[in-house]
Amino acid sequence: MSGSERHDGRGRLGSILSNLAVAVGCVLFLGAFAWGAVVYKPYTVPTDSMTPTVNAGDRILAERIAGDEVRRGDVVVFTDSAWGDVPMVKRVVGVGGDKVACCDKDGRLTVNGKPVDEPYLRAAGASSFATGSSASPQNFTAEVPEGQLFLLGDQRSTSMDSRVHLEDPGHGSVPRGAVEARVDAVVWPFGGMIGRPDAFSSLPGGVSSEGPLPLQFGALVAGAVLILGGAAYGPLAARSARRTGRTKVSAGAH
Template sequence: MRRAGARARTRKNRPFWVELPLLIGMALVLALLIKTFLLQAFSIPSNSMQDTLQTGDRVLVDKLTPWFGAEPERGEVIVFHDPADWLDDVPVDEPNTVQKVLGFIGVMPSAEDKDLIKRVIGVGGDTVECAGDGPVKVNGTALDEPYVFPGNTPCSDDEGGRFKVTVPEGKLWVMGDHRQASEDSRYHQDDSTEGMVPVDEVVGRAVVIAWPLGRWSTLPVPDTFDNAQGSADHPAPAAEAVLDPGGITLAAAVPLVVLRRRRARR
């Protein structure tokens, strides 16, 4: 009994600086788990999604939903791995070792240079088409796209901007909101995936702009996609509100720290 009491007093009197490395380690492990299974931060490197996303914005991407078999829907803003060397001609700054480590853990936005972010316009079974200046049509229904960059037209009257495609199952047709400054599915129809993004290459859905604070906002599905008639397997999605996940890391870490401190006192 005396030995047990001595150990309890030792834990109770242990200074906070002794526990600090353990708390930091717990926080890093928690951040890694969240980044792997729940949320991951990404930094926007270009203006292809203006005005929805600006260069330098940090977005949080939902990685949990795909674990339950959900696939991207029309109107969602998604992050995906480069499907067929779309970024071959794009210069990328090589991250240093610290940035790579912090990006891997999830403390900093991902430094991965082979990820892109676009809006899903068509899913498997959809027919997507553009002619002249637009509008974009999905299964014959014209989209009203208020998110398109001011001054842009929904379609581009050029070789890549004029198209009519049927999206295969398991693939996505994506376009940037800055239509005249986005090298998206339209301009990669000659590559190995014919401009399509395999669902398996999707990292997750961008759900919130987390930084800078003055631009904090969610990224819901625009109402126009309610009217795009879908196939039996992919009905038109309902508009939805997205919960703010921005404080999830802190909210999860605090109870663990408090619980441990209470046990130490006892």
């Protein structure tokens, strides 16, 4: 095989690998983007009732889920006519059959008599509750009807949540069907993933599993790397093959 033929072969191989990388990258990138658009919906948080977990004006991504997928500890987006018939963001602390109360002698929320440590009530680096020494400024007790959810804001001193509706039918709870989505991440300003609280994991039903957002993000990044890398590799491989061919031709001439 002549040097020219070897050069052409290497050039074609580089072009094939480059095109393959770009094609796979496009599939990953566009597939992850489409998957995310189907699974997730963006929202803007309207109030500071969920501070410090999410703040007023934050842009969040919430996974579209059915009401029966909701677990204690989830931060959810829901709409209920008794709460103003507009999308609201709160944390689920009780499900059907639970007795939710506050506060025990240590100022903690209890679910079915079990104290719940709520680290999400503290600002980053703080050692005490954001609202003071207890999980709620006022004491309350509520029994959650079957098929309902009891919701509180993380900013317990100002949040208008289930405590405000205790005298309503359902003791302040909302139907599971009112839930539109579960909040997985704060995307602007970047705050990262919203974890599932360990405190609820020992209760019946446990906590929900993490959503697919990290996998989707990984596919987006991998796709972008393959597209950029593939686009750059083709010309570099062809240039290298030409340079090698010229060197061999020059050496043969001597």
